[in-house]
Amino acid sequence: MIKVGIVGGTGYTGVELLRLLTNHPKAQVSVITSRAESGRAVPELFPNLRGHYDNLYFSAPDNNALLACDVIFFATPHGVAQASAGELLEGGAKIIDLSADFRIRDVALWEKWYNQEHGAKKWVSEAVYGLPEYNREAIKNARLIACPGCYPTAILLGFKPLIEQKLVDTQHLIASAASGASGAGRGAKVAMLHTELCESFKAYGVDGHRHLPEIEQLLTDFSGSKDAMTLTFVPHLIPMSRGIHATLFATLKDKSTNLQQVFEQAYENEPFVDVLPAGSTAETRTVKGTNLCRIAVHQPQGRDTAVITVVEDNLTKGSSGQAIQNMNIMFGLDESCGLHFASLLP
Numbered sequence: 337m338i339k340v341g342i343v344g345g346t347g348y349t350g351v352e353l354l355r356l357l358t359n360h361p362k363a364q365v366s367v368i369t370s371r372a373e374s375g376r377a378v379p380e381l382f383p384n385l386r387g388h389y390d391n392l393y394f395s396a397p398d399n400n401a402l403l404a405c406d407v408i409f410f411a412t413p414h415g416v417a418q419a420s421a422g423e424l425l426e427g428g429a430k431i432i433d434l435s436a437d438f439r440i441r442d443v444a445l446w447e448k449w450y451n452q453e454h455g456a457k458k459w460v461s462e463a464v465y466g467l468p469e470y471n472r473e474a475i476k477n478a479r480l481i482a483c484p485g486c487y488p489t490a491i492l493l494g495f496k497p498l499i500e501q502k503l504v505d506t507q508h509l510i511a512s513a514a515s516g517a518s519g520a521g522r523g524a525k526v527a528m529l530h531t532e533l534c535e536s537f538k539a540y541g542v543d544g545h546r547h548l549p550e551i552e553q554l555l556t557d558f559s560g561s562k563d564a565m566t567l568t569f570v571p572h573l574i575p576m577s578r579g580i581h582a583t584l585f586a587t588l589k590d591k592s593t594n595l596q597q598v599f600e601q602a603y604e605n606e607p608f609v610d611v612l613p614a615g616s617t618a619e620t621r622t623v624k625g626t627n628l629c630r631i632a633v634h635q636p637q638g639r640d641t642a643v644i645t646v647v648e649d650n651l652t653k654g655s656s657g658q659a660i661q662n663m664n665i666m667f668g669l670d671e672s673c674g675l676h677f678a679s680l681l682p
């Protein structure tokens with residue numbers, strides 16, 4: 337059994353790790369941290385987990401206890417993993433960080449977007465960006481995984497075949513994406529109150545969202561070119577609990593390209609990317625609670641704009657499910673181990 341430690345067990349991604357791991361035959365949670373809820377049993381806070389973790393108690397983060405685990409997930413706000421990653425890695429740990437701490441290779445760029453000094457500069461180059469559909473080989477031998485952000489996962493998987501196969505104009509990429517409220521975490525915020533959210537829909541971060549440099553870094557990697565890609569990224573907040581819907585626009589170099597075939601071939605062996613049949617609609621409810629990213633390919637009126645719609649659950653393929661997918665790859669397990677879930681309907 338893989339002994340799992342989770343730092344930040346009371347947040348939405350931490351609790352989602354707990355939920356998903358109830359279904360994992362080869363991993364067991366042995367340490368789960370919370371500073372605020374230390375000493376309390378997991379089901380006391382999360383009754384949905386009664387019967388699964390009745391003897392598991394939250395404890396304050398302690399590197400010695402974490403070092404006794406085979407893998408440590410950081411499900412914490414950015415800045416936290418940085419503070420202890422060095423000591424843990426030097427102690428032989430394998431770390432899967434769900435936060436943004438190690439996603440951006442250019443430390444100065446990270447510091448600009450996150451408005452703080454990076455706390456573990458020397459470990460940034462060690463980190464492997466944990467998008468299995470792009471980095472599977474590197475993930476196998478990694479000891480520090482930077483799990484992709486929720487918006488980046490959907491947007492990158494939607495653009496990847498178009499960029500890698502050089503099918504589109506890479507200077508005018510556009511992504512309009514909407515996230516459910518759990519994307520903002522479990523901490524109380526006025527903007528996330530039901531009364532503020534419900535029956536309303538808004539864009540935010542239009543002038544600059546911290547996921548932009550992360551997405552552009554990977555789009556540039558996909559292109560195999562040194563010329564930086566530019567993306568217009570507009571995130572939105574939508575009144576639902578879970579889910580991301582991204583609509584991507586790109587101008588085709590050749591409008592006779594068979595886009596449906598391009599996507600089907602690109603993802604034919606991917607366990608967690610489902611290219612829908614031509615003419616389908618990608619709906620968030622079809623991926624709720626699953627580790628799937630579903631993609632619908634469109635080319636309206638056969639003109640030169642590709643419109644790709646992508647859905648995922650921000651708490652599974654967008655974070656905790658993808659983190660477990662990374663763990664499976666790191667430990668030589670079947671990548672899908674413990675990650676087969678049908679979506680919740682309605």
Ligand SMILES: NC(=O)C1=CN([C@@H]2O[C@H](COP(=O)(O)OP(=O)(O)OC[C@H]3O[C@@H](n4cnc5c(N)ncnc54)[C@H](OP(=O)(O)O)[C@@H]3O)[C@@H](O)[C@H]2O)C=CC1
Binds near residue numbers: 346435522
């Ligand atoms: N929510 C989402 O959809 C996604 C989130 N992410 C990223 O994953 C990370 C976790 O997100 P989410 O679960 O939403 O966050 P939450 O705000 O819901 O939870 C944060 C957790 O971290 C703990 N924590 C906070 N500060 C510290 C600290 N200084 N040291 C140790 N533990 C701390 C909290 O517990 P306590 O304070 O009691 O210790 C809590 O358990 C974030 O970096 C987020 O950006 C990535 C993709 C999607």
Ligand SMILES: CC(=O)N[C@@H](CCC(=O)OP(=O)(O)O)C(=O)O
Binds near residue numbers: 484515517519
């Ligand atoms: C709805 C909402 O607020 N979403 C968050 C992004 C989700 C996230 O957690 O992003 P990281 O993994 O990079 O931290 C936001 O826009 O900041």
